[in-house]
Amino acid sequence: MATKDHNNPQKTAPDAAQSQKSSDNTSADAPAKKRQPKGSARKARRAREAEEERRRQEQAAHDRKVKSISVLISIIVVVALIIGLVFVIHHNNSQKANTAEMSAQERQAYEALQAVSVKPSHATDTGGFVLTKNYDFKPIDNAPTIEDYFDALCPGCGQVHRSIGPEMKQMVEAGQVNYEIHPNGFLDRLTTDDYCTRAAAAIAYVAENDPSHVIAFMEGLYDENFQPSESDYQTVSDDQIIKVAKDAGVDSDVADKCTDGTYTEWIQALRNYTPLRSETQNVAGDSKGSMTTPTIIINGHLWNLLELTSTDYANLILQAIGLSKDQVGTSTMPSIGADGTALIGQDYLTQSSDASSAEASSGSASASTEESTSSSSSTKTTASK
Numbered sequence: 001m002a003t004k005d006h007n008n009p010q011k012t013a014p015d016a017a018q019s020q021k022s023s024d025n026t027s028a029d030a031p032a033k034k035r036q037p038k039g040s041a042r043k044a045r046r047a048r049e050a051e052e053e054r055r056r057q058e059q060a061a062h063d064r065k066v067k068s069i070s071v072l073i074s075i076i077v078v079v080a081l082i083i084g085l086v087f088v089i090h091h092n093n094s095q096k097a098n099t100a101e102m103s104a105q106e107r108q109a110y111e112a113l114q115a116v117s118v119k120p121s122h123a124t125d126t127g128g129f130v131l132t133k134n135y136d137f138k139p140i141d142n143a144p145t146i147e148d149y150f151d152a153l154c155p156g157c158g159q160v161h162r163s164i165g166p167e168m169k170q171m172v173e174a175g176q177v178n179y180e181i182h183p184n185g186f187l188d189r190l191t192t193d194d195y196c197t198r199a200a201a202a203i204a205y206v207a208e209n210d211p212s213h214v215i216a217f218m219e220g221l222y223d224e225n226f227q228p229s230e231s232d233y234q235t236v237s238d239d240q241i242i243k244v245a246k247d248a249g250v251d252s253d254v255a256d257k258c259t260d261g262t263y264t265e266w267i268q269a270l271r272n273y274t275p276l277r278s279e280t281q282n283v284a285g286d287s288k289g290s291m292t293t294p295t296i297i298i299n300g301h302l303w304n305l306l307e308l309t310s311t312d313y314a315n316l317i318l319q320a321i322g323l324s325k326d327q328v329g330t331s332t333m334p335s336i337g338a339d340g341t342a343l344i345g346q347d348y349l350t351q352s353s354d355a356s357s358a359e360a361s362s363g364s365a366s367a368s369t370e371e372s373t374s375s376s377s378s379t380k381t382t383a384s385k
């Protein structure tokens with residue numbers, strides 16, 4: 001009887017066959033188990049590629065959007081720059097055109113002034129009489145020149161002249177200043193008898209023929225008991241003007257002829273020309289760019305009344321030229337000399353064109369051309385059309 005060896009068992013044929021079958025089954029199953037991971041990896045890779053493609057497309061779309069916005073902004077900026085450039089060019093051309101037009105208008109008015117057949121021989125080509133020591137119309141070399149533009153009806157002119165008249169006469173006769181007077185007839189429209197032109201022509205006649213008395217004559221016309229009201233004008237006769245001249249010491253023959261109208265046409269030409277000169281035009285305030293009376297120019301520069309803080313014009317003008325009150329009428333010369341700028345009233349020369357000057361006191365407010373009143377200290381002037 002055979003005995004089974006448990007220590008070294010031998011497989012029987014059926015066992016071997018079964019073992020071989022199991023082995024074959026295992027071998028057959030192996031490839032299936034390896035193919036499953038390979039398909040999953042492919043799907044994962046494809047998913048990643050799809051995600052990456054999606055992200056690339058989104059980035060491309062974003063980039064296109066940013067680029068479109070950038071291009072649009074660039075176009076807007078370029079268009080704005082072009083519009084701005086066109087505006088600047090147009091503005092500059094307009095300014096040049098206006099300047100050229102004004103220059104042409106001023107030149108035409110100047111030529112008309114020079115073409116007047118009867119005009120004072122001692123007057124400057126711009127219509128002034130230079131009053132100096134000895135009244136010989138010869139400017140003092142080292143003295144400041146004070147140009148005074150006025151209208152006999154202007155209340156502001158009256159206020160200034162009543163203040164500065166006595167000191168001005170003393171300084172002229174002492175050779176301390178060159179006082180250049182410019183009589184004008186701007187305000188005839190406010191009168192019924194062309195008083196402004198008649199008075200200006202009378203002043204010009206006296207200045208030409210009896211200059212040593214013209215300042216006193218002007219003071220007489222601006223006397224508060226004589227100067228007509230700007231807002232309630234009452235007729236002034238030639239005889240009344242002649243009387244003022246004689247009371248001022250004007251030579252009798254000169255006084256009698258001062259209202260003959262000898263220089264009427266010349267004064268009328270000055271009325272058109274003077275307001276067009278840039279040096280007579282205001283540099284600040286509501287009347288900037290236009291002329292008002294009184295206008296005072298010191299050594300070629302407008303004395304800006306809007307910068308002044310009082311209406312004590314006698315002291316103010318002394319401060320402006322650098323002279324004390326006790327030096328008036330002496331041999332002491334004003335500190336600004338013939339070329340210096342005024343020590344007050346010319347701050348605008350060192351300020352930008354956009355800077356605003358100080359407000360004037362109530363006595364220095366300008367009156368408009370159409371609504372001048374007797375209480376105004378300056379009157380706007382315009383050239384006649």
